[in-house]
Amino acid sequence: MLTRWRSCLVVIARNEAATITRLLTSVRPFVDDMLVMDTGSADDTVHLSEAAGARIAHFPWIDDFAAARNAALDAASADWHVVLDADEWLIGEGGGGAALAALRTTSPEFVGTIALQDHFDGGTAQSRLSRVLPGHVRYAGRIHEQPVHDLPLRALDVQVGHDGYQPERLHVKQGRNERLLRAAIDDDPANPYLWYQLGKDFSVYERFADAEAAFANASDRLTSLPLTPAWWNDLVARRLFGFKSLKRHADGMVFAETQLQRCAESPDFFFALGDLLLDWAADEPQQADALIPMIEDAWRRCLEIGERPEQPGAVEGRGSHLAAHNLALVLGATGRHEEARALREAR
Known part of the structure; x- marks a missing residue:
């Protein structure tokens, strides 16, 4: 019998009502849980996250992204953590849902990278980022934080869009x-x-x-x-x-x-x-x-x-x-x- 590993989407968010539902809806079918760590929203971020099926936790913003991410990871407490931001989303039907769903039967012995497509005014840019983490991995860095580990990397067939560089954002x-x-x-x-x-x-x-x-x-x-x-x-x-x-x-x-x-x-x-x-x-x-x-x-x-x-x-x-x-x-x-x-x- 295959071992069953629990997966959780982990998001830190503040005043992300404009985009949080898009993210959660795109990922929800492929993970076991979703955790949104709210860092002080004054809009409908919490209500919309709950309506989309996410658990909510709260963490006071202290100008430290790693601290907020690590608090969210502690609250999620899954075998696999899929770390995305509120202005990101799984692209289309072929965006990698199958690869995320497969985590449920995959031992958490590596860090998975995803393909990120940045949409900006006038074009798109590509990058690969380490966003699929075994449960024990944590972050370091006040900003542009990075997961700290010595595990092998594995490129996963997961396509994620990001529109945080659009002018209004x-x-x-x-x-x-x-x-x-x-x-x-x-x-x-x-x-x-x-x-x-x-x-x-x-x-x-x-x-x-x-x-x-x-x-x-x-x-x-x-x-x-x-x-x-x-x-x-x-x-x-x-x-x-x-x-x-x-x-x-x-x-x-x-x-x-x-x-x-x-x-x-x-x-x-x-x-x-x-x-x-x-x-x-x-x-x-x-x-x-x-x-x-x-x-x-x-x-x-x-x-x-x-x-x-x-x-x-x-x-x-x-x-x-x-x-x-x-x-x-x-x-x-x-x-x-x-x-x-x-x-x-x-x-």
């Missing part, structure tokens, strides 16, 4: 992450990941000068890490976009040259590089003859690499139709209409 969160990240950096100023996350937060809100300062700090501190971290390609692409937005094209090019080998298989890097160079050519037409071949090379390299959804932060289309569209525009603008048309038709 960002407005609600503005300032919160910066405050927590600065507090975390005060505790651990040599941590390049925290500086990267601070830069990412600034870039989301188009504070590009602040973002560049934070990304530069992350870069300076990267030497403390034995290997290039998985998030590095995302930092590089965001930093290049920031250089473009600040009109610091030459500085961006100098930085890009230092990253050619490290980011050789990142379509996001070459896409951002082409974007930076095109903006430079538009601002300084006298440089266009020298820059256009480099712009073409960057976007051709995107197409050679192709889509790399397994790379954290990879934006859909930068290895395919977005790069092809941009390249075709440049080819057409420089009189190569047949090649531009062939490229559009091929895509």
